Amino acid sequence: MINPVIKWSGSKRSQAKEILKNIPDKFNTYFEPFIGGGSILYAIHPQKAICGDICKPLISLWNEIKERPEELSKEYRVRWNRLQNEGYEAYYSIRDDFNQTYSPADLMFLSRTCVNGLIRFNAKGEFNNSLHHTRKGINPDTLEKIIVDWSNRIKGTTFMAGDYIETTATASPGDFIYLDPPYFHTVGRYYGTRSIDFKSFIQFIKDLNNRGIKYMLSFDGKRGDTDYTVDLPKELYKRHKFIASGNSSFKKVMDKEQQQVYESIYMNY
Numbered sequence: 001m002i003n004p005v006i007k008w009s010g011s012k013r014s015q016a017k018e019i020l021k022n023i024p025d026k027f028n029t030y031f032e033p034f035i036g037g038g039s040i041l042y043a044i045h046p047q048k049a050i051c052g053d054i055c056k057p058l059i060s061l062w063n064e065i066k067e068r069p070e071e072l073s074k075e076y077r078v079r080w081n082r083l084q085n086e087g088y089e090a091y092y093s094i095r096d097d098f099n100q101t102y103s104p105a106d107l108m109f110l111s112r113t114c115v116n117g118l119i120r121f122n123a124k125g126e127f128n129n130s131l132h133h134t135r136k137g138i139n140p141d142t143l144e145k146i147i148v149d150w151s152n153r154i155k156g157t158t159f160m161a162g163d164y165i166e167t168t169a170t171a172s173p174g175d176f177i178y179l180d181p182p183y184f185h186t187v188g189r190y191y192g193t194r195s196i197d198f199k200s201f202i203q204f205i206k207d208l209n210n211r212g213i214k215y216m217l218s219f220d221g222k223r224g225d226t227d228y229t230v231d232l233p234k235e236l237y238k239r240h241k242f243i244a245s246g247n248s249s250f251k252k253v254m255d256k257e258q259q260q261v262y263e264s265i266y267m268n269y
């Protein structure tokens with residue numbers, strides 16, 4: 001499985017292989033306007049890409065990984081050493097700094113030392129996850145290798161902070177767009193927005209069809225016997241598939257029972 005550089009809730013890491021099998025054979029520019037942790041961008045490894053996200057600090061971190069991998073690794077090492085020497089006070093002081101300045105190096109550090117590595121923002125856009133007390137955080141040497149690997153992988157990508165409609169505004173026939181919006185049936189923990197407006201999103205998909213642009217959309221699927229499939233108008237896509245996405249860890253804890261989780265992919269080609 002892909003080794004993430006940014007751990008992100010809703011990552012498609014476990015589905016990357018199946019998603020890859022279903023992308024078009026050839027395309028010009030690759031667009032991914034809900035980039036999150038970028039697992040599909042990594043898996044596809046396009047020569048030219050335009051990726052975006054509504055979460056501005058996330059995009060600043062992507063640009064830092066791309067443009068200044070060595071400096072970012074060094075800055076992580078400084079913060080990680082502080083944590084080992086000073087303890088939890090270092091974490092909370094860096095978290096306060098981040099919430100003032102939105103420094104990408106602070107976000108990298110927080111994401112690798114917070115509880116379960118979950119990047120979480122409150123409604124004011126402040127990072128609010130706590131320190132993971134029982135872990136030291138990834139070793140700086142290990143993280144440096146991951147950052148450098150990703151940096152090389154995303155050299156042809158332009159990152160944009162903004163809404164999915166803006167990020168894909170320049171797409172034209174021959175390009176390919178992979179869409180992974182927040183799910184409609186789960187309350188999101190995403191920065192600044194809980195979900196997206198369904199009506200506008202459907203209109204956007206219609207426009208992509210009218211513009212002659214290929215897209216793949218990841219969406220709600222099934223969990224055990226419960227079907228969460230969204231009623232997407234049939235004329236908007238040509239194929240719908242369920243792909244396995246591993247078991248729900250929540251269910252495993254609650255009932256000691258494993259439920260197979262499937263996600264949907266829709267394609268207009």
Ligand SMILES: C[S@@+](CC[C@H](N)C(=O)[O-])C[C@H]1O[C@@H](n2cnc3c(N)ncnc32)[C@H](O)[C@@H]1O
Nearest residue numbers: 010011012034036037038039053054163164180
């Ligand atoms: C399911 S996650 C994407 C996960 C990603 N595919 C991965 O593998 O890590 C959805 C992303 O959409 C972003 N988002 C939410 N509303 C958005 C909007 N209106 N425009 C662009 N991005 C948005 C969130 O910040 C989040 O990063």
